[in-house]
Amino acid sequence: MMVTELKNEIESEIIYPDSDGKPMADNTLQFRWITMIKANLDWLFSQDDNVFVAGDLLWYPLEGDNKKRLAPDVMVVFCRPKEERGSYQQWKEDNIAPQVVFE
Template sequence: MNPLAHFDPDDPYPESDGEPMAENTEQYEWLVKIKENLEILFAQDPQVFVAGDLFWYPVLDRRIAGPVAPDVMVAIGRPKGRRGCYKQWEEGGIAPQVVFEILSPANSLKEMADKLAYYDAYGIEEYYVYDPSANMLEIRLRQEGRLRRMSHLNGWISPRLGIRFALSGETLEIFDPQGQPFLTSVELAARLRDEAARAEQEHARAEQLAERLRALGFEP
C-alpha cells in the first residue's frame, strides 16, 4: 500500500477518490443496512460516530499512511456530525474501534491483505469482513496488540457494539442488543406500516367496545 499514491500537495487530504461506494447492488445494500441500523442503534448517544465509505487518515503525515475508506466504521467517543473525512489527529487521537468490510468480486486478496495490515497497524479493535456471495463471515478481535481471527463465529456478540451475528444457510443475520434484526429500509418501512395498521385496528376495536358499553347504559 503506497501512502503517496495519487498524492496532491494542494489537496493532501482528499475526501473522495472518485471511485463508486460499492461495486454491485448487493454490496451496497449490505453497506447501507449495517450503517443505517448502527445509526438507529446509537441515535440517542451523541458520542458515537458512524460513517460509510469515509476516508480515514490516522496520522498527519501522508508519507506514512493512508487513507483507507472502510465500508462502515464506528468511532466511539467522537461526536456525531458531518465530516468530509476522518482525520484522527482532529478526533482526539481516537481511531475507529469497529470496521466492517463487505466483499465484492472486485476485491483482490492483496487489497484485503493491505486493508487488514492497515487496520491492524492503526488500532481497530474489531474487524468484520462479510462475503455475501459465499455467505462467509470473518471476525477479527484485537488481542495482545494484534487483530486475531476468531474461530467461534455463530452467535458472536460484538464486545463494543453489543450486536449479535448469526450465519444461516443462506445469509448473515445481525441483531441489536434487544434481539431485533437489522432490516433494510424497505423492510423497516413495511414493519412500520404493519405496526400502524395494527394500532389502527386496536383503536377501532376499542371504539366498538365503547359504543357497545354506551348502548348498554355504561359510560366507559
C-alpha cells in the first residue's frame, strides 16, 4: 500500500509538456509536405474511428521519463481512437506505439 502511494506521488510530480519549443518545420516546402501527408492520411482513414493520425505531436514512449520523447512530423497509430490529445503518452494508450512515422 505504501509503495502504491509513493508511486502516485512520483507520477503526479512528472510533467509531460505538450510542446518542445522547436519549430514544426524548417522551411515552407517541408511544412507543405507535413500538412499534405497528414491531410491525406486523415482522408484515407476518415471512416475508421480507431486510427489516430497526428502531426507534430510529442510522443512519450515511457512512463516516468519525460526526457525521452519524439515529435514526428506525422504519425499513425492503429487501434487507438480519434480524439484530441496534448501529447501521445504511450502507457495511457494500451502501450501501443505509433506504427507509421514520417519524419
